[in-house]
Amino acid sequence: MTQFDGGQPPPFEIAEPATWRSPIIFNSPHSGSVYPEEFLAASRIDLASLRRSEDSFMDELIGGLTDAGFPVVRVNFPRSYVDVNREPYELDPRMFTGRLPSFANTRSMRVAGGLGTIPRVVGDGQEIYRERLSVDDALGRIELLYKPYHRALRRLIHKAHQTFGTAIIVDCHSMPSTGISHDEPRRPDIVIGDRYDTSCAPLLPNIIEDMMRSLGYSVGRNKPYAGGFITEHYGNPASGLHAVQFELNRAVYMDERRRERGPRFHQVAADFMTLADALAAIPLGDLGTFRSAAE
Secondary structure (H helix, E strand, C coil), X not given: CHHHCCCCCCCEEEECCCCCCCCEEEEECCCCCCXXXXXXXXXXXXXXXHHHHCCCCHHHHHHHHHHHXXXXXXXXXXXXXXXXXXXXXXXXXXXXXXXXXXXXXXXXXXXXXXXXXXXXECCCCXXXXXXXXXXXXXXXXXXXXXXXHHHHHHHHHHXXXXXXXXXXXXXXXXXXXXXXXXXXXXXXXXXXXXXXXCCCCCHHHHHHXXXXXXXXXXXXXXXXXXXXXXXXXHCEHHHCEEXXXXXXXXHHXXXXXXXXXXXXXXXXXXXXXXXXXXXHXXXXXXXXXXXXXXX
């Protein structure tokens, strides 16, 4: 992990405005594209195949929001190396030499699908590694990359909550334009995930859907993506913590085959700004009552 042991770039970056306009945090956990050399050497597939798991350019689409008063979080290491949108120890014992800790979650659906904290496959199902990894390697990645990211995100959420009495996380992702299964219906431009009405006040996905439809996008809810660990773990509306996942169809803003920005890229970035403005205009009292930390 030499590229993240004090080298450049840092594992993740938080661009925080001088003055927060609202309690809304925009997060891009899967757009990282800095691949450690030893990871590439251990992979049985090439870089182009590894990059199919990236939410390419999502960090750029939301990057301008900091100048408008919104904090933006971006992860620089790839999700195929460590996936921060998982529990800290969702690990597949078939991947490792040695015994995993007893507290590891080895039976989740995500682990079964090869998409745990240390993924076994990329998004289209190709196996990543030539050989099994050591348990120490996996635990080292979690300590060096996963845990510091989540500590920093928790601090940012706490700051929003302390300042505004509430916090809103918009967890930004992109999805392939087509699914692995040929039976899957055509994907909309955007899928909003709120863990089936449990991770945030209903007003938030309603406003996102209304705004994006008014801008010409087709919008779905919770299928095929209802929200991952970040949405589930940090979303607690009863405590004034709201998390919503925003999945953008890659065909909308990029050439998926060439992995290049598409002709609509700058318009989509402008539309993110329009959406942020709409969310910032929500009276915080409209998000509902919640228990304070002191209660």
